Amino acid sequence: MLFTESLKKNYRFRYVYSRGRSIANRLLVMYHIKNGTQSNRYGISVSKKVGNSVVRSRITRLLRESYRLSEQNIKNGYDIVVIARASAKEASYREIESALLHLLRKQRLLKTEDGEQAPK
């Protein structure tokens, strides 16, 4: 991914959970917080309650793909953690993508089309 690295350490996850803002819809829960850098860090969490390892890795891939394809439109400088809920088990790629974009839009993390331009 061009502007983003993945969020890896458990203590970073816990920091985002405790200090960040959260929002949820039917499929996903999202936490985000400013990280003080120029790039984003993106973390995915899928609990064992969602399904077996095939289901979990499939959801992980769908979330990563959705983020990758809309990365140019996301504001920089944030740590973002996305948690899959149990209802994401049967969701298709379209549903996952629209759910992710919906949450990003509600938190005003998307760049507006008319105003500021994406820094290259």
Added chain:
RNA sequence: UGAGUCGGACAGGCAGUCGCAGACCUUUGGGUCUGAGGAAAGUCCGGGCUUCGCAGAGCAGGAUGCCGGAUAACGUCCGGUGGAGGCGACUCCAAGGCCAGUGCAACAGAAAUAAACCGCCCGACAUUUGUCGGGUAAGGGUGGAAAGGUGAGGUAAGAGCUCACCGCCGUUAUGGUAACACAACGGGUCCCUGUAAACCCCAUCCGAAGCAAGUUCAAAUCGGGACAUUGGGAUUGCUCGUUCCGUCCCGAGGUAAAGAACGCUAGAGAUUAUCGGCGACGAUAAUACCAGAUAGAUGACUGUCCAAGACAGAACUCGGCUUACAGUUCGGCUCAUAUU
């Protein structure tokens, strides 16, 4: 043709665009190749590998359990024996020993390893019914289980009391590596229920822990106090033996440790062929190198074909077992029916 049984194979394919991991090449733009499973799962067994106090002893503990073989090893597999089921092909069986010892067997039942409740028969008394004494274990009843079964003789009634056959036990002969099979002879004190997934006995095997094992990489030092020849050492229990280390607390200093690399994938391996073996399997030769991540790589979209895609994701590794699974397909064999 129908029904069945056993064994094997496959596990969506193709094209385009965008993307992921590793290796190699690179003109640093990128390019080429490779990239999950039959169960990768459960972690139920057994090996390799690593470390430790293994590679010392004893006890305890655990596992396996018809016989022979295969194997690195196994609780697995193959071939046989015995038993159970099926017309059959075939399938299933923790299948050593309660004739070594000990324990347990509730309730019911007269009695549970030792007998006589109802019966049956004989005798005495009484004689309508019955009472007492003795014999008996065929019948009834209880129970999971009541001192072998069927038939005949025998008897007061009965009884292995006697006989025939079957079963059981013992000895011997024959076949087989063996489990065992089969035959002959003898045995009626044929002396004895079940349970060993009860303790136990017998035979064989087992050191323990696990890649979060472990190895390497920086500065790795100083001060104070306390305890002391006893104490400690991840590694199922106890005793002995052997071996190593002083231990604990507080403070300073310092770090990359909320690390990095190795272990980490070339192997008791895979494919093909030939040979040996009934088979599990073994031997030889040739061919190619075929995932290796470290928050964890295989996905998304579009088109198209069909049988419309199940269960499901490597985490050191290998051999098994068990469990889950849409379907498609191939082959062997059995039975029934029809035709020849």
Added chain:
RNA sequence: GGAGUAGUACCCAAGUGGCUGAAGGGGCUCCCCUGCUAAGGGAGUAGGUCGUUUGCGCGGCGCGAGAGUUCAAAUCUCUCCUACUCCG
């Protein structure tokens, strides 16, 4: 990834082969006490499902699920499922 522990009624749980109608406590229902409640005291119900019965009741199954050993299993053996704990 690896190692281990547990599962019994709504909850906490005892029970380690046989008279268990599954002990006991909490809870729940009713009564007493009080002007009313809480606390306290007493009694009762125990939960599910199937069959039968107008009903009371009786019988079968049921101790996470399924097989097996045994005359007999919550208990012994095996295979699964679920929950929880530990590791550097």
